[in-house]
Structures are given as structure tokens and as C-alpha cells.
Amino acid sequence: MEKIPAACAMGWSIELEKGLRSRKPGHSIEAINLIGPRLKQWSREPQTTMAVYNMYALVPGEDRLFADTILLRLADAFVSGNRETKISVMRVFLSILRQCKRNDRQAHGIFTNMSLENRLELLRRVKVVLTAESVESRALTLVLLGCWADIATDVAEIRHAILSTLLSCHVLEVKASLFAAGCYSENSDDFASVFLESLLKLMNSSKTLPALRICGARTFSKMGCSTVLAMKAYKMKGVKTVSADYLANFASGYACGAF
Structure with a gap:
């Protein structure tokens, strides 16, 4: 056997x-x-x-x-x-x-x-790398934490680290942060709502590189089909230029009777 x-x-x-x-x-x-x-x-x-x-x-x-x-x-x-x-x-x-x-x-x-104690211990051990000198190490940690969204979505310290890294001057680190934020948005409408504001600011900034705009646009599709998020995205400045993919995702949701 x-x-x-x-x-x-x-x-x-x-x-x-x-x-x-x-x-x-x-x-x-x-x-x-x-x-x-x-x-x-x-x-x-x-x-x-x-x-x-x-x-x-x-x-x-x-x-x-x-x-x-x-x-x-x-x-x-x-x-x-x-x-x-x-x-x-x-x-x-x-x-x-x-x-x-x-x-x-x-x-x-x-x-x-997995016990809550071990979940927190897992996060505690890894999060120290977020302060590493190496940009690549910090980026890899963000990706890893994104993969662990199931156990970390509600941990305020991790959420803050992901959102604050969106302001990094390093492209690699911002891309990793976008990946992690997308994973957390799939698990939490609350996080997605906060992340949406940061994402649109990033997309609307004249300093944002094209590569990050593309990466950011792809992240919209991970935010689900919440009506609240749809209306929030529609009302915020720049929605026509930065969230076409996101609104298209909502449109398909309406067409399928998701709302």
C-alpha cells in the first residue's frame, strides 16, 4: 500500500x-x-x-x-x-x-x-529579511509573504510593510510588493480597498516607470468583483487611464451575474 x-x-x-x-x-x-x-x-x-x-x-x-x-x-x-x-x-x-x-x-x-503560534513564528522569522541591505533579498521576502497570504493577510505589520514598499525607489522591490498586495487582495476586501488607493496613486504618478504601470494594471484583476471597489475605482482620479483592466474585470462580473 x-x-x-x-x-x-x-x-x-x-x-x-x-x-x-x-x-x-x-x-x-x-x-x-x-x-x-x-x-x-x-x-x-x-x-x-x-x-x-x-x-x-x-x-x-x-x-x-x-x-x-x-x-x-x-x-x-x-x-x-x-x-x-x-x-x-x-x-x-x-x-x-x-x-x-x-x-x-x-x-x-x-x-x-497550522497553529496560530506557529503561523506567527513563521512570519516572525522571515520578516527580518525585509530590513536586509540587499534589494533582491527584500524583494524575494515580499514574494514569499505573498505566497503566504493565507496566514498573513490579517497581520497588520506585514500588511503595512507591503503597502509601504510601494513607495520604494527600487523597481524590483515595488514589483514584488505589487505581487504580494495582489495576493492579499484576493483574500481580503478590506486590504484591497486600502491597496486600491495606493495603487492608483502609483499609477497616476508621473514618476512611475512604464514597467511598473504594466505590473500595476495586471494587479487590478486580482481584486475580485466587489461593487464597493468598483465604485471606488470609478470615482478616483485617473480611472480611465490606469484601471481599464480592472473595470473590464468588473464588467465581465456584471455580465455573468456576479453582483
Whole structure:
């Protein structure tokens, strides 16, 4: 009988730890790349029932403990690792995010049932990189936090960091902030409403580069089909020039009877 992810959790956690601790060149990256598909597989699995626990002789909840350990180890690797390590960790979660979107979020997700304490600890460990000297490191952190929108949307400190970075003078950092803000807007109309004002100011600024305008315009489509947001976008200055994609999205929503 093929083992399910819950039954493999201990082994996967141990393998990841050994790989990250290895001093052999490339072994830590290999370990991260190996755990990525495993976490994607785990995200596709339904919630583990008591019957399944009994079938595999598992202790209920033990698999969640190992899942949390894996996620925290990846966070530590991201914080302490070099550029290649940070990119590898970010790609793991970006891949999981894309999978969830393709499945219309039918998968239960790797963060499901993660304790509030561990969620906050995960964010606490990673957010220190937002103050790094490297612009690329800060940008990668913003993308990672965007992938973690399911557990961070309501965290005021993270929300503020994403919105304030829209004012950065570094294009790479602003693009990463737009990505993260788009992810949070999908989860929260409240955040989307605040973000909309910042986004339109960015789009209307004469100092905004064309590349950022394009990136910003694409972000409008992530704000859903809220009537309140539609009216807010329509009333704000510059809507005809900066939010055509956004209003088109609302128009299609009306046509489909979404409102």
C-alpha cells in the first residue's frame, strides 16, 4: 500500500534537516528542491481522518507537527541562506500557490490546521529579511509573504510593510510588493480597498516607470468583483487611464451575474 504524505512526514522532515545541515556543495539546495514536490503533493491531499490515522498506525496530529517543522526549517533556510537558497525556498511556495489557484483552492493547503503560534513564528522569522541591505533579498521576502497570504493577510505589520514598499525607489522591490498586495487582495476586501488607493496613486504618478504601470494594471484583476471597489475605482482620479483592466474585470462580473 502506497504511503500517504502524513505517513511520510517524519522521514521527509528528517531528510530535509540532513540536507540543510550538509556541508557538501549543493546538498541544501537539493533538499529544498526535493521537499517542494512533496509539499505540493501534501497540499492536494484531503484532511486526514481518524480512519486513515488508524490504517497507517499514526498518532493523530503528529503529521501536522512534522509539517510545521518542515515549514519552519524552510523559513530558517530562507533567512540564513544565500541568494540561491532564498530563490529555491521562494520557488517552493510559489509553486504551491499556483497549484492551489489551478485547483480553485480545492486542495486543503499545507497551512491548514497550522497553529496560530506557529503561523506567527513563521512570519516572525522571515520578516527580518525585509530590513536586509540587499534589494533582491527584500524583494524575494515580499514574494514569499505573498505566497503566504493565507496566514498573513490579517497581520497588520506585514500588511503595512507591503503597502509601504510601494513607495520604494527600487523597481524590483515595488514589483514584488505589487505581487504580494495582489495576493492579499484576493483574500481580503478590506486590504484591497486600502491597496486600491495606493495603487492608483502609483499609477497616476508621473514618476512611475512604464514597467511598473504594466505590473500595476495586471494587479487590478486580482481584486475580485466587489461593487464597493468598483465604485471606488470609478470615482478616483485617473480611472480611465490606469484601471481599464480592472473595470473590464468588473464588467465581465456584471455580465455573468456576479453582483
